[in-house]
Every structure is written in C-alpha cells, then in structure tokens.
Amino acid sequence: MSAPVSHPAPTSSSRGPRTVTFPVPSPRGPQTVTLAYTRVGSGEPLLLLHGIGHHRQAWDPVIDILAVERDVIAVDLPGFGESPALTDGLVHDLSTMNAALGALCQALEIERPHVAGNSLGGLLALELGREKLVRSVTALSPAGFWSPIERRYAFGVLQAMRQTAIRMPLPVVERLSRTPAGRAVLTSTIYARPGRRSPEAVVAETLALANAAGFAETLRAGTAVQFTDDIPGLPVTVAWGMRDRLLVRRQGVRAKYVIPRARLVRLPGCGHVPMNDDPALVARVILDGSR
Known part of the structure; x- marks a missing residue:
C-alpha cells in the first residue's frame, strides 16, 4: 500500500485548500482517492462533514469559533467542492465513505477525531461513530431518520x-x-x-x-438508507433546526428513539444548514458535544 501524499494547493492564504491522496480498499484492489480540505486551529482534532451538494465552506460561519479549542479539518466529500468524484472501482455509498474517511484520518495522522456533520455529513458522522472510528459525534439534521414519504x-x-x-x-x-x-x-x-x-x-x-460530480450517485445510494443502530459507549449529540424545511424536525425525535443515550438539541430559528443561521449556538453545541 503506497504512502499518502499531502500537499497544499497553490494559494497565498493559510486558509487555502490542501489536498491529500491516499488508497482505499475496494473489491478491485486499492483505489486512489483525493480529497480537498482546510485545516485550522489547535487542540483535539475535529472533522467537519458537509451535506449533499454543498462544500466545506458551509462551515465557514463557525470554523473560527471552533478553531479556538479544536484542530479543525473541514473536508470536501468525494465528488463535491474541490474533491474529485471516486474512481470507477468505488461507489458513493456508506461503506465506501466510511473507508475513505477512515483512510483520510490515517493519512492526516489523526487518531479518532471528534466529528460533526450536517445532513449527509451528519449521517456519515453517525456511521463513523457506529464503527468506533471517532471519539464523539455531533449530527446536525442528519439524513437517515426519514419515513419513505x-x-x-x-x-x-x-x-x-x-x-x-x-x-x-x-x-x-x-x-x-x-x-x-x-x-x-x-x-x-x-x-x-x-x-x-x-x-x-x-x-x-x-x-x-x-458542479457536484458525486451528486447523482450519492443520492441514488441514499434511497435504501435508514439509520437503525444505537451507538453505545460514545458521546452523541443530535441537533435539529426548528425551521428545517428539508428534513423536518420530527426526524430528530426518531433519532432519539434509535440512539436513546444521545443528547437531542433543538436549534430555534435555524434551518437545515444551521451553521449560517446561528453560528454561536451551533459552535457551542459542537464544542459541548466534543468535551
């Protein structure tokens, strides 16, 4: 297995994107994945995962607050933002995303980070928690607790x-x-x-x-997704915007039934992507959940 190669993208800003390339196992053998990310701050590592069709800049409203206490890594998921889509040997499903994000942490030499995710990213954060690849999970309006309708x-x-x-x-x-x-x-x-x-x-x-190259395949993979597993032995926070118009807030109650030890937090005045609506509240929820 080849060693990961990491290098900054050409930019004069310390906030500019970096890329990391690493192998991910697949039925056809190891496949190369390249992800773009931004890394700022210091402290315990915190991985931030955006939703479908979005990019890592969704976290910009809260990243400065989080970076005071955490080593923050905001990543563009495969096929979104500045990260290319997966190669033909890999599919955009949950097991592949778990493998890719686990390999990303190895490539960046991050051992069991805290993770926070929104929407699709919230579902991926919960999956990482289920696999015990992280030390805490904060899921903001996570996918996977919906009814078929x-x-x-x-x-x-x-x-x-x-x-x-x-x-x-x-x-x-x-x-x-x-x-x-x-x-x-x-x-x-x-x-x-x-x-x-x-x-x-x-x-x-x-x-x-x-321009999201991974949109169609990611959405297609999501048609069979339902999160049904408890996550024992790990701090889990599920937070839901009270004005979420995409994944309605009653799904948060379902999440609490599935993960009974989770802390369920309501975010007043917030929509589906709450980081922009109330940055101070969302940052506090993430930091409290990762302490």
Whole structure:
C-alpha cells in the first residue's frame, strides 16, 4: 500500500485548500482517492462533514469559533467542492465513505477525531461513530431518520435545487446574490435566515451544487438508507433546526428513539444548514458535544 501524499494547493492564504491522496480498499484492489480540505486551529482534532451538494465552506460561519479549542479539518466529500468524484472501482455509498474517511484520518495522522456533520455529513458522522472510528459525534439534521414519504420529498427538493443551479446562468445567480430577497430565492430551502449569507458565499455554493460530480450517485445510494443502530459507549449529540424545511424536525425525535443515550438539541430559528443561521449556538453545541 503506497504512502499518502499531502500537499497544499497553490494559494497565498493559510486558509487555502490542501489536498491529500491516499488508497482505499475496494473489491478491485486499492483505489486512489483525493480529497480537498482546510485545516485550522489547535487542540483535539475535529472533522467537519458537509451535506449533499454543498462544500466545506458551509462551515465557514463557525470554523473560527471552533478553531479556538479544536484542530479543525473541514473536508470536501468525494465528488463535491474541490474533491474529485471516486474512481470507477468505488461507489458513493456508506461503506465506501466510511473507508475513505477512515483512510483520510490515517493519512492526516489523526487518531479518532471528534466529528460533526450536517445532513449527509451528519449521517456519515453517525456511521463513523457506529464503527468506533471517532471519539464523539455531533449530527446536525442528519439524513437517515426519514419515513419513505419524507425521503421522497427531500430527494425531490434536492433534485429540483440541483436542476435550478445547473440551468441558471451565472450572471443571474450573481445578480440575485446581491440582495437579501435574491439570496432567499437561491437558498431559503436550506437557510432560515438566507439574508445572513454573503453574496460571494451564495454564488460559490450555487456553483458547487451545479458542479457536484458525486451528486447523482450519492443520492441514488441514499434511497435504501435508514439509520437503525444505537451507538453505545460514545458521546452523541443530535441537533435539529426548528425551521428545517428539508428534513423536518420530527426526524430528530426518531433519532432519539434509535440512539436513546444521545443528547437531542433543538436549534430555534435555524434551518437545515444551521451553521449560517446561528453560528454561536451551533459552535457551542459542537464544542459541548466534543468535551
């Protein structure tokens, strides 16, 4: 097995993206995976995982707060953001994501980090917790606790958002991003307070959704997903935005039944991606869950 190769992407900023390349086992033998990530702060390691169609910059509103107490690694999942899609020998399913994220931690020499994830990232965080690959889990509106009707609704909304992002000309996206009302048109499905998102961030995440090479296969793999396992012996926090319009908040109650020892936290005034709606609250929930 070849050694991982890590190198910073060309940038003058210490916050600029880095990439790491490493092998992941597959039925066809080891396959190479490359992931982009940002790493800041000091302390115990904390891995941040975004949702489907998003990118690591979803965590920008909270990353400075977290970095005061944690060595924070925000990663672009395979096929999203600046990370290329998986090779033909790998599929975008939960077992492959577990293997890839476990190999990422080995490549970065991180032993059992804390992990926080949102939506798809929350589901992946719980999976890592189930496999005992992390020391604590904070899942923000995680996927996998839906009913069949709720899943079909969420997937339909996500597909509509992606088609809109693909078809909308960039000048239109830029024009809409300049006003709070326009940012609401583009992002109110995931944010309860879309006006708080900067124009530059809205443009960037619209492009990230349009260009997400792993979107279709990841969504397809999710049709059979239901999280049904307890996670004993590990601190688990499940937090849900009270104004989540994508994965409705009653799914948090289901999560509590599945993981009875989990701390269930309600996030007032927050939507599906709560980091932007209330950064201080979300950062506090993550830090409390990882102490």
